[in-house]
Amino acid sequence: MDVRMTVNGQPRRVAVEARDSLADALRDGLGLTGTNLACEHGVCGSCTVSVDGEAVRSCLVLALQCEGSEVRTVEGLADGDRLSPLQEAFSAEHGLQCGFCTPGFLTLLQQALDDDPFLDRDEQKLTELLASNLCRCTGYVGIRRAVVRAARAGRGEPPAAD
Amino acid sequence: MKLPPISYRRAGSADEAVALLAESGDDAAVLAGGQSLLLELRYGDVRRGVLVDLAGAADLAGLAVADGELRLGALVRHAAVERLELDDPLARLLRRAAAYVAHPPIRARGTFAGSLAWAHPAAEWCALARALDARMTVRGPAGEREVAAEDWFRGPHRTQRAPDEVLTAVTLPLLGAGAGVGFAELRRTSGSFALAAAGCAVHVAAGRVTRARIGLANAAGVPVRAAEAEAALVGSDGSPDAVRAAADAAAAAADPASEPHCSAEYRRHALGVLTARALTEALGEAA
Numbered sequence: 001m002d003v004r005m006t007v008n009g010q011p012r013r014v015a016v017e018a019r020d021s022l023a024d025a026l027r028d029g030l031g032l033t034g035t036n037l038a039c040e041h042g043v044c045g046s047c048t049v050s051v052d053g054e055a056v057r058s059c060l061v062l063a064l065q066c067e068g069s070e071v072r073t074v075e076g077l078a079d080g081d082r083l084s085p086l087q088e089a090f091s092a093e094h095g096l097q098c099g100f101c102t103p104g105f106l107t108l109l110q111q112a113l114d115d116d117p118f119l120d121r122d123e124q125k126l127t128e129l130l131a132s133n134l135c136r137c138t139g140y141v142g143i144r145r146a147v148v149r150a151a152r153a154g155r156g157e158p159p160a161a162d
Numbered sequence: 163m164k165l166p167p168i169s170y171r172r173a174g175s176a177d178e179a180v181a182l183l184a185e186s187g188d189d190a191a192v193l194a195g196g197q198s199l200l201l202e203l204r205y206g207d208v209r210r211g212v213l214v215d216l217a218g219a220a221d222l223a224g225l226a227v228a229d230g231e232l233r234l235g236a237l238v239r240h241a242a243v244e245r246l247e248l249d250d251p252l253a254r255l256l257r258r259a260a261a262y263v264a265h266p267p268i269r270a271r272g273t274f275a276g277s278l279a280w281a282h283p284a285a286e287w288c289a290l291a292r293a294l295d296a297r298m299t300v301r302g303p304a305g306e307r308e309v310a311a312e313d314w315f316r317g318p319h320r321t322q323r324a325p326d327e328v329l330t331a332v333t334l335p336l337l338g339a340g341a342g343v344g345f346a347e348l349r350r351t352s353g354s355f356a357l358a359a360a361g362c363a364v365h366v367a368a369g370r371v372t373r374a375r376i377g378l379a380n381a382a383g384v385p386v387r388a389a390e391a392e393a394a395l396v397g398s399d400g401s402p403d404a405v406r407a408a409a410d411a412a413a414a415a416a417d418p419a420s421e422p423h424c425s426a427e428y429r430r431h432a433l434g435v436l437t438a439r440a441l442t443e444a445l446g447e448a449a
Contacts, residue, residue, distance in 0.1 A: 018213075019165035021200075040163050041201040042268060043353075054241075054270040060200045061271065064170045065193075065217060108267065131352035132265040 003063050007032070008076030016063040023047045025063035026073055034074040034103045045133030048104040049073045055111040055132075074103035077110055086110050086150040092159075095146035097137035104133050109147050113154060120151040165203050172215045176222055176236075176301055179214050179328045184303055186212040188325050193217075194236055197264070197272035198280050222330055232334045236276070240269035250336040251363065251447075252294070255343035259286045259361055262345070265353040278314070279329045281321045283419075284355040284380040286347070288315065292385040293361055293377025296334050302327035315384035337363050342448030344440035347379075348432050350423060356380055357424045360388075360412065360436040364395070366448040371400050374408070376441070381416035381433050388412040391437060400445040409438035 004013050007030060014029035021040075026032045026049070038046040040059045047058040050072040077084040086106060089095065096102045112119050112129055119126055126147065130140055149159050170193075171186075173179035183190050191199060191210040194217075202208040216222055222236040225246075232252060234243070244260035246253045263269055263277075263286055277287040278298060290296075296311045300323050309322045316322065323329055337343070347359035359379035365372045374395040376388040391412035398404035413434030420426040 017167070018170040019168050021165070024164070041204060042197060042264075045267065048267055055267045056271050057197075057267050060197050060268075062170065062193075062196070062200070062213075064172075065196070065215060128261070128352065129266055132267050 001064070003067050005066050005068070006070045008072055014063065018062070018064060020063045021059050022049065022051070022061040022063050022066050022071070023058035025066075026058065026071070029063075032073050032075050036100055036103055038100070043134070044101070044104075045108065046101055046104045048108045048133060050107055050111045053111070053114075055108045072107065072110075074106050077106055084110070085153045086113065086146070089146040089149035089153065090143070093145040093149055094142040095138065096135075096142070101133060101135045101137075105135065105143055108133055109143075109150070113147070113151060117151060117154050120148040163204060165200070166206070166209070168203070168210065169212050170215060171212060172218050174218045176216075176219050176328055176330050179216055179219060180301055180303060180326070182212075182214045183326050183328065186214070190214055190325070192279070192328055194276040194279075195239060195272035197268050198276070198282070216328070227336070230336050232336060234274050234332045234334070236273065236328065236330050238274050240264075240272050240274060240277075241266070243274050244269060248336075250338070251341040251343050252334060252337045255290065255337070255345060255361065255363060258343070258345040259290055262286050262347045262349070262356065262359065275329050275332050278332055279321065279323060281315055281317075281319050281384070282355070283318050283383055283385070284357075284359075285385070286345075286356065286359055286361070286379055288385040289359060289377035289379035290345075290361045291332065291334070291377075292387045293375045294334050294337075294363065295375075296332050298323075298329055299331040299333065300324075300327040301330050306330070308333075311385075312387065318383045338365070340449035341365050342444035342446065344443030344445075346436040346439035346443070348436060358418070358429050358432045358436055360433065360440040362437070362440045362444050364400070364441065364444045364448050366400060366445065369399055371395050371398055371404070371445075374441075376408070376412060376437060378412060378416060378433055378437070380429065381412075381418055383417075383419070386415060386417075388415050388437065390415050395441065400441075400448075402442075405438050405441045405445070408441060409434040412437040 036046040190212040374392040378386040391408040395408040418429035
């Protein structure tokens with residue numbers, strides 16, 4: 001059967017089985033392999049994407065549950081070859097090392113910044129949000145700095161002085 | 163790791179969901195947020211061939227206050243409870259507990275009522291439902307019925323809901339102005355299940371505790387209402403000694419399980435400490 005979704009702004013129709021997760025549909029059906037699957041039970045956050053304006057685990061959502069939904073994956077962040085401010089900030093602040101968790105963090109944090117451009121001013125809230133996803137390389141320090149940098153850039157403020 | 167083969171049915175209303183369940187018999191599961199169901203299907207711990215999705219049932223989406231009660235429809239998500247604005251201390255207690263439910267992306271999809279239907283012994287919502295005398299509304303082929311929280315839980319992942327019934331709503335009585343509330347939880351990491359948790363609501367008048375409600379998560383195979391602890395506190399001045407006595411009674415009421423990271427003895431001790439913390443928080447804000 002088919003599921004119709006708007007993926008990164010484009011209307012798409014994907015043939016799926018009922019048991020396919022949204023991640024399966026994105027990766028296997030649409031070739032959007034930027035969304036990584038790792039634990040496949042909601043713990044690690046590698047597969048995070050936005051569905052209708054909320055960051056969710058695409059391994060714990062069936063593709064068929066997304067009929068008519070707006071989906072944004074990591075492929076939807078950059079403008080052609082131009083990285084988004086959040087992606088630039090991840091690069092500038094070394095917010096990644098191996099990079100496997102990065103698509104999940106980028107989609108999680110882009111949604112959070114869309115919802116709250118002042119996210120960086122509530123350190124506790126940011127900590128709780130970052131704890132949603134697992135990164136085993138960075139110790140989260142670079143990722144946290146990247147969010148702060150991106151939030152400041154989004155407000156037209158210069159990067160924070162060290 | 164694929165999910166096993168399933169068929170997916172989307173219900174447009176609660177009645178349609180009941181009809182779809184009746185068609186599929188014991189092979190059907192109700193899908194709301196799916197944040198527990200889908201992963202248990204992956205593990206193979208739950209085996210079902212048919213998922214009946216409630217997402218299209220607009221009559222299950224509401225969250226409303228009427229006649230001194232808060233009614234949460236089956237589709238109300240954890241995130242909505244986390245943001246609940248309501249002129250009653252109940253909202254404060256629910257918001258505090260919501261912050262302990264998994265992490266934000268799970269809270270965006272998982273539902274409050276789904277937690278009550280899933281009946282995990284560690285669930286924050288189940289402990290609070292027990293503490294606050296929630297009522298579960300279930301609808302099946304024979305019509306609708308209400309089940310009190312004290313009767314609802316039959317064991318880990320076992321409730322009074324029959325396989326052909328849908329949990330359509332959970333109703334919680336408002337606490338009333340002046341109530342103090344507290345919630346405390348122990349878990350290994352942010353986002354982990356509770357090793358133990360305690361939630362409470364207290365009323366104080368003229369320097370005496372007039373009412374106390376205490377619920378414990380992971381204190382047994384079902385959520386525990388710490389009635390002895392409540393009795394120990396009511397009538398007292400709410401002093402640290404009274405809190406300690408209530409906490410000891412709560413720990414004594416627990417029948418905790420042992421697991422590699424949390425022996426029964428440790429869990430019982432933790433339940434006492436968490437009860438004391440939750441009560442201290444609640445007594446500090448009770449008018």
